[in-house]
Amino acid sequence: MVDSLYTRLGGYDAIAMFATKVVHQAQKDELLGRFWANRGQDRLDSELQLLINYLVHKTGGQMYYAGREMDVAHKGMGITEADWARFVEIVGSVAGELGVKPTEGGEVMTFFDSLKGDIIE
Amino acid sequence: MVDSLYTRLGGYDAIAMFATKVVHQAQKDELLGRFWANRGQDRLDSELQLLINYLVHKTGGQMYYAGREMDVAHKGMGITEADWARFVEIVGSVAGELGVKPTEGGEVMTFFDSLKGDIIE
Amino acid sequence: MVDSLYTRLGGYDAIAMFATKVVHQAQKDELLGRFWANRGQDRLDSELQLLINYLVHKTGGQMYYAGREMDVAHKGMGITEADWARFVEIVGSVAGELGVKPTEGGEVMTFFDSLKGDIIE
Amino acid sequence: MVDSLYTRLGGYDAIAMFATKVVHQAQKDELLGRFWANRGQDRLDSELQLLINYLVHKTGGQMYYAGREMDVAHKGMGITEADWARFVEIVGSVAGELGVKPTEGGEVMTFFDSLKGDIIE
Numbered sequence: 294m295v296d297s298l299y300t301r302l303g304g305y306d307a308i309a310m311f312a313t314k315v316v317h318q319a320q321k322d323e324l325l326g327r328f329w330a331n332r333g334q335d336r337l338d339s340e341l342q343l344l345i346n347y348l349v350h351k352t353g354g355q356m357y358y359a360g361r362e363m364d365v366a367h368k369g370m371g372i373t374e375a376d377w378a379r380f381v382e383i384v385g386s387v388a389g390e391l392g393v394k395p396t397e398g399g400e401v402m403t404f405f406d407s408l409k410g411d412i413i414e
Numbered sequence: 415m416v417d418s419l420y421t422r423l424g425g426y427d428a429i430a431m432f433a434t435k436v437v438h439q440a441q442k443d444e445l446l447g448r449f450w451a452n453r454g455q456d457r458l459d460s461e462l463q464l465l466i467n468y469l470v471h472k473t474g475g476q477m478y479y480a481g482r483e484m485d486v487a488h489k490g491m492g493i494t495e496a497d498w499a500r501f502v503e504i505v506g507s508v509a510g511e512l513g514v515k516p517t518e519g520g521e522v523m524t525f526f527d528s529l530k531g532d533i534i535e
Numbered sequence: 536m537v538d539s540l541y542t543r544l545g546g547y548d549a550i551a552m553f554a555t556k557v558v559h560q561a562q563k564d565e566l567l568g569r570f571w572a573n574r575g576q577d578r579l580d581s582e583l584q585l586l587i588n589y590l591v592h593k594t595g596g597q598m599y600y601a602g603r604e605m606d607v608a609h610k611g612m613g614i615t616e617a618d619w620a621r622f623v624e625i626v627g628s629v630a631g632e633l634g635v636k637p638t639e640g641g642e643v644m645t646f647f648d649s650l651k652g653d654i655i656e
Numbered sequence: 657m658v659d660s661l662y663t664r665l666g667g668y669d670a671i672a673m674f675a676t677k678v679v680h681q682a683q684k685d686e687l688l689g690r691f692w693a694n695r696g697q698d699r700l701d702s703e704l705q706l707l708i709n710y711l712v713h714k715t716g717g718q719m720y721y722a723g724r725e726m727d728v729a730h731k732g733m734g735i736t737e738a739d740w741a742r743f744v745e746i747v748g749s750v751a752g753e754l755g756v757k758p759t760e761g762g763e764v765m766t767f768f769d770s771l772k773g774d775i776i777e
Contacts, residue, residue: 304667304668305668305669305717306667306717306718309718310718327451327452328452330448330451330452331448331449331491331492332490332491333486333487333488333490333491334489335482335487335489335490336487337490338720339720339722341720342719342720342722354668354669355669355673355676355708356705357701357702357705359698359702359705361456365454365456366454366456366457367454368454368455369453369454369456370452370453370454371452425546425548426546426547426596427546430597431597434597456601459599460599460601462599463598463599463601466597475547475548476548476551476552476555476587477584478580478581478583478584480577480581480584569693569694570694572694573690573691573693573733573734574733575728575729575730575731575732575733576732577724577728577731577732578729579732607696607698608696608698608699610696610697610698611695611696611697611698611700612695612696613694
């Protein structure tokens, strides 16, 4: 049996580092930064942790995820095709930076692609 | 014994209407709007409800408030003296619009004033 | 247009009192008490507040309810037909004690009845 | 510099497995089982996850823990000296079963010992 994507990505710490780097790059991005601007540290930290929990849960790690589904969480944010394209670009770039292998990188991209319909408006 | 501020303001519905109007005005405000911009509807609705809960709790209504304290909730948002002055102006204007009486209006203002130190940076 | 059940029951305070009395009676009940036994005060207070929020929301008051749906919240608790019958009895007795009128009392009972399928196992 | 206890215990997965085994043993324990009895699956899963998050956070893993502090979470549960002694016994037995080394086992025990005052009544 093949290991879960969670395990093949390197487990919790690797996913937490991946999510942290993606969010930090998006936050500093000229186009995407508006989604993190003018928020308190507690909110920023909570939302990063929710993202980590979601990814751990979805890739097969032990995590009881009781947060919102993606459509509820993003409805009304006004996320565009261009925002999404930039975000996916950051995901790819961070995956490269962290040395994610082609097979796992492909699965990560396929996973994010499956969320697109629930997130953009 | 004097009634609680909660009761004298008209109870839950009056406080919910007050909070809703304050937040909607702040959201449309040129200076303050940035704190609500680019957020999803679920987050906006959750935070308005948290504000209602907090006010009901603090004025003496039956409400188990388990949200963040004001300092934790606002740390890092970069709220300035000018933001606060505008917010307090909106509070006063909505109180007037809703016919809050001078005694209760004074208590509301004193209450918000007591939060200032925890909220601005 | 007829007022919401929320308004006809007397609004937030009346519903909060109703929920509080129902829970306190259930908690002391020989049959039902097990669902509240050996829990901390914070958990008891949080769950009572969740019930109040749920009822305010469902009867038409202003309340953003972001808690679990009834089926998710109760799955695995092992609530039997007999438990439910006793609970409904307490609901009726508290409604009587608080002077809920027949029309509203009937609507409250119909409402609880609609939840039964999601709650018992 | 010495690695964090989190790392030395084996990271997230090891801590999640440790917490899961401890809770499952406590749940089946004649003395301690009452604290988990008559609860729904969602609540059991949520509380196990909170324990994992707390342990990951306290041992030095990346985790934004926004749950209750131990004293608030346990106040009113009626946890006795005997309950605590049994719980610590289970902690030690699970640590042994999972092959936690003496140094780390000692640190785990010291950590749990530091919580005792906040948890028993």
